[in-house]
Amino acid sequence: MPSVTYIENNGSEHKVEVAVGLSLMEGAVNNLVPGIDADCGGACACATCHIYVDPEWQSKTGNKTDMEVTMLDFAEAAEETSRLACQIKVTEDLDGLVVRLPIAQF
Amino acid sequence: MSVAYDENNRPPSAYDVPLEDIDVSDGLLFQTQQHFEYFERLRKEDPVHYCKDSEFGPYWSITKFNDIVAVDTNHKVFSSDKTIVIGDADPDFNPPMFIAMDQPKHDVQRKVVTPAVAPVNLAKLEAHIRENVCEILDSLPVGESFDWVDRVSIELTTRMLAVLFDFPWEDRRKLTWWSDVTTSSPDQTGADGSIVNEEERKKELMECLEYFMNLWSSRGENYEGTDFISLLATNPDTMEMSNDPLEFLGNLMLLIVGGNDTTRNSISGGVLALNQNPAEYDKLRANPEVIPNMVSEIIRWVTPLGHMRRTALEDTELNGKQIKKGDRVVMWYISGNRDEEVIENANQFIIDRDKARHHLSFGFGIHRCMGNRVGEMQLRILWEEIMKRFEKVEVIGEPGRLRSNFVMGITEMMVKLHPLKA
Numbered sequence: 001m002p003s004v005t006y007i008e009n010n011g012s013e014h015k016v017e018v019a020v021g022l023s024l025m026e027g028a029v030n031n032l033v034p035g036i037d038a039d040c041g042g043a044c045a046c047a048t049c050h051i052y053v054d055p056e057w058q059s060k061t062g063n064k065t066d067m068e069v070t071m072l073d074f075a076e077a078a079e080e081t082s083r084l085a086c087q088i089k090v091t092e093d094l095d096g097l098v099v100r101l102p103i104a105q106f
Numbered sequence: 107m108s109v110a111y112d113e114n115n116r117p118p119s120a121y122d123v124p125l126e127d128i129d130v131s132d133g134l135l136f137q138t139q140q141h142f143e144y145f146e147r148l149r150k151e152d153p154v155h156y157c158k159d160s161e162f163g164p165y166w167s168i169t170k171f172n173d174i175v176a177v178d179t180n181h182k183v184f185s186s187d188k189t190i191v192i193g194d195a196d197p198d199f200n201p202p203m204f205i206a207m208d209q210p211k212h213d214v215q216r217k218v219v220t221p222a223v224a225p226v227n228l229a230k231l232e233a234h235i236r237e238n239v240c241e242i243l244d245s246l247p248v249g250e251s252f253d254w255v256d257r258v259s260i261e262l263t264t265r266m267l268a269v270l271f272d273f274p275w276e277d278r279r280k281l282t283w284w285s286d287v288t289t290s291s292p293d294q295t296g297a298d299g300s301i302v303n304e305e306e307r308k309k310e311l312m313e314c315l316e317y318f319m320n321l322w323s324s325r326g327e328n329y330e331g332t333d334f335i336s337l338l339a340t341n342p343d344t345m346e347m348s349n350d351p352l353e354f355l356g357n358l359m360l361l362i363v364g365g366n367d368t369t370r371n372s373i374s375g376g377v378l379a380l381n382q383n384p385a386e387y388d389k390l391r392a393n394p395e396v397i398p399n400m401v402s403e404i405i406r407w408v409t410p411l412g413h414m415r416r417t418a419l420e421d422t423e424l425n426g427k428q429i430k431k432g433d434r435v436v437m438w439y440i441s442g443n444r445d446e447e448v449i450e451n452a453n454q455f456i457i458d459r460d461k462a463r464h465h466l467s468f469g470f471g472i473h474r475c476m477g478n479r480v481g482e483m484q485l486r487i488l489w490e491e492i493m494k495r496f497e498k499v500e501v502i503g504e505p506g507r508l509r510s511n512f513v514m515g516i517t518e519m520m521v522k523l524h525p526l527k528a
Contacts, residue, residue, distance in 0.1 A: 039463045045179045045470035048463075067179065070472055073213060076224055104225045106479045 002095035006033045006051075009103045018090045024099065025049040025086035035101040042086040044068055047075040048105040049085040053097075060093045077102050120144040125152055129160045130167055130438070131192055133296030133509040136412065145169055145441035154427040161296070162193040165415075165434040166427070169441040171448035171466065173425050177416060177437050179471040181208065184416035184435055186473060191512050192415050192436050193294035199308050201356030205364075205473055215357065216476060218341045222270055222334050223477045231269065235484055238265045239491045246523060251502055254521040258488075259373040266484055267365040272333035273321070284314045285366035288359045295512035315355040322348050334361050367513045368410040369481045373488060374505070374516040375408035376400075379455045381501040386457045393458075394493045400457035401485040406465035407455050412440040412514050414469060439466040440514060498524040 001017040004027055008014070018027030028036040028049070037048035044067050053061050061083065064072070068087050072078045085099070109123055117135055120128065120143040128144060135141040148155050148169045155167040168174050177184050189195040190206050204215035221227060242261055246252065260282050268278040287310045290301040302310060318335065325331065325339045338344045338357070347354045380387040390396060418433045429435060443466050444452045450460075468475035475481075492499065500522045508515030 037463060039468075040175070040470050041461075041464050043175050043179060043470060045175060046468075046474055070209070070213070074216065074220070074472070074474075074476075106225065 002090055002092060002097070004090065004094065005096075005098045006035075007098065007100045008035050009101055020090055020092060022090050023086045024051065024088045024090065024097075025084070027090060028085060035105070036085060037105040038086065040086075044071060044084055044087055047071040047084060050075045050078065050102050050105055051083055051085045052079065052081045052100040052102070053083050053088075054099075055081060057094075057097055060091075061088050061097075075102075076104060076106055116140070120147045125155075126158070128155065129157050131157070131160045131162055131165065131296060131436075131511050133298065133511050136296075136511055136514065137507045137509040139507065141412075141440065142444065145438060145444065149441060149445060154425045156427070162294075163434060165192060165436050166424075166429060167441075168424070168435060168437045169445075170425070171442040171445040174437045174439065174442040174466055175470050176424065177435060178414070178469055178473070181472050183419055183422050185419050186212070186416060188417075189294070190414050190416075190473075191294050192413065192434070193291065193296075195294065196304070201311070201352045201359060203353075203356035203360035205360050206356075209472070212472065214343050218344045219334050219337050219357075219361065220476060222332055222337055223480050225479075227332050228479055228483060231266075231480065232483060232487070234269060235266060236487050236491070238262065239484075239488050243491055243495055248496075248523045248525050251520050251522050254377060254499065254501075254519045255370070255374050255505075255516055256518075259370045259516075262373065262484060262488065263366050263370045266369075266480070267362065270333060270365060270480075271321075271335055271361075272331055277317075280314075280317070281362055282366060284310065284359070285362045287311060287314075288363050289367060289510065289513045295510050298509045300509075311355060311359065314358065315351055318354070318358050319348065319351065322354070364475070364477055365480070367515065368475075369484050371410045371513070371515050372405050372408050372481065372485055374519050375410075375514075376404035376485065376489070377499050377521065378501055378505060378516065378519065379404065379407050380457075380499075383455045386455060387498065389457055390489075390493070391497075394490065396458050397486055397489045397493075398482075399459070399462045400489065401482050402462035402465065403455065403457050403459055404485065405467045405482070406443050406449075406462065408514060409440040409443045409465075409467050410514055411467070412510075412512055413438050414473070437466075439469070442466045495526060496523050497526050500524060 001019055004018050005013055005015045006028055014033045016031040025038050029038055039048045040046035068084050072082050116138055130144050153170045158164050168177055185208050186206050187208050204212045264278045264282045267281050287302050287307055290297040292299045321335050322339050325336045329336050413436050416435045418429050418431055420431050422429050446452045468478045502522050503520040505516045506518035508517050
């Protein structure tokens with residue numbers, strides 16, 4: 001299974017294995033990684049699974065849909081590298097991915 | 107379709123009305139709490155239901171959790187333009203507000219006021235909220251009966267709103283009044299006209315505008331504040347808003363209601379739910395750590411705003427039903443939050459429930475509640491401080507309920523406080 005590292009805003013790292021086909025949001029929630037609220041359950045509708053993906057991984061994590069761009073627009077501290085974790089599906093190509101979490105999910 | 111009330115002036119049982127004649131827009135259903143039975147039937151028998159005739163005109167009822175999410179997140183088909191409640195706005199008096207706008211204007215205005223409730227501001231607010239909570243709780247008469255709604259629910263939410271607006275403290279109950287006036291339109295939300303009629307409503311709201319115009323003019327240019335008025339008055343995107351007084355008023359109404367009725371009724375409703383479910387109150391006493399989770403469960407359970415309305419911009423299909431361009435589409439959050447297919451034991455109040463944040467009360471998509479974290483924070487701090495002081499907040503009478511299909515309001519609730527056992 002691909003391994004994904006989530007780094008909390010305070011620097012704590014959580015390296016977990018996430019099955020192919022699950023989203024990065026599910027990978028965090030299933031493995032009790034703190035800092036992802038995911039209020040809407042993965043519908044791209046609440047912007048509470050905000051993460052930052054390093055630029056070198058962006059070609060593998062795909063593009064944002066219009067809805068994702070809009071929801072991120074309302075998220076606190078959103079940057080160019082911001083994504084919603086529910087909108088990135090894990091593939092073998094993402095093995096070793098590192099994502100960072102914002103200070104808060106609102 | 108109006109149905110005959112019984113000899114006690116109550117609507118009939120949901121199961122005694124032909125399915126096609128069911129009309130859940132009647133404000134009385136919510137006042138008598140019969141709406142739960144009506145929605146239970148619709149979820150089971152006709153989850154996307156067409157009511158061909160009501161006092162607000164024909165409308166679709168969307169009653170299941172996932173269908174509501176589908177509508178709420180499809181803002182390109184389901185428009186919020188002009189109104190977000192079941193009854194159409196008065197074309198001669200419809201102050202524009204960003205909740206009732208589509209993109210792109212909605213996004214611009216929403217972003218201007220968001221900093222008031224952003225994390226950095228919330229952190230500043232926390233100590234202030236706690237101070238006010240303590241002051242309110244410590245002023246309550248222990249062992250005597252009093253109205254929790256007036257002394258706690260209204261007082262706390264109004265104080266916080268006064269802070270968010272940097273509003274003159276001694277006049278803060280005006281905010282409560284303007285909030286009630288805003289949501290009490292008989293023509294739009296099924297109120298009975300006992301608070302204001304349409305003419306009085308307009309007059310009161312114009313007074314609200316005048317009051318805020320004076321505040322606005324004192325905060326232009328170089329005023330540095332993170333209150334809503336300063337943010338609107340100093341941001342290039344909205345600083346001209348005072349030239350369009352109705353648009354200024356509309357956004358004030360939105361922010362006032364958003365911060366008022368919602369948290370107020372969650373405060374009252376939480377006390378009531380714990381009284382009705384003593385085993386849950388025991389759980390809370392045994393483990394106050396559950397409070398943040400309980401806060402989400404209270405907000406689900408109460409669903410302070412019962413519905414949001416959209417208007418279809420094109421023909422579309424939803425759960426097998428053909429919705430036509432121009433149709434009125436009502437998402438009943440109060441029903442979706444009791445949908446057993448998505449929420450396990452949805453008809454039970456469970457303070458330590460799993461995935462408690464997964465509820466519809468804040469809406470989803472671009473119009474999702476902007477102040478949800480402020481509301482949650484007020485409830486969390488209030489319950490932390492209640493548990494430090496009282497063994498029980500005992501409800502000692504049947505609470506009064508508001509007649510409205512929009513605000514799930516508790517108007518009065520007599521309680522008696524029992525201090526912590528030494």
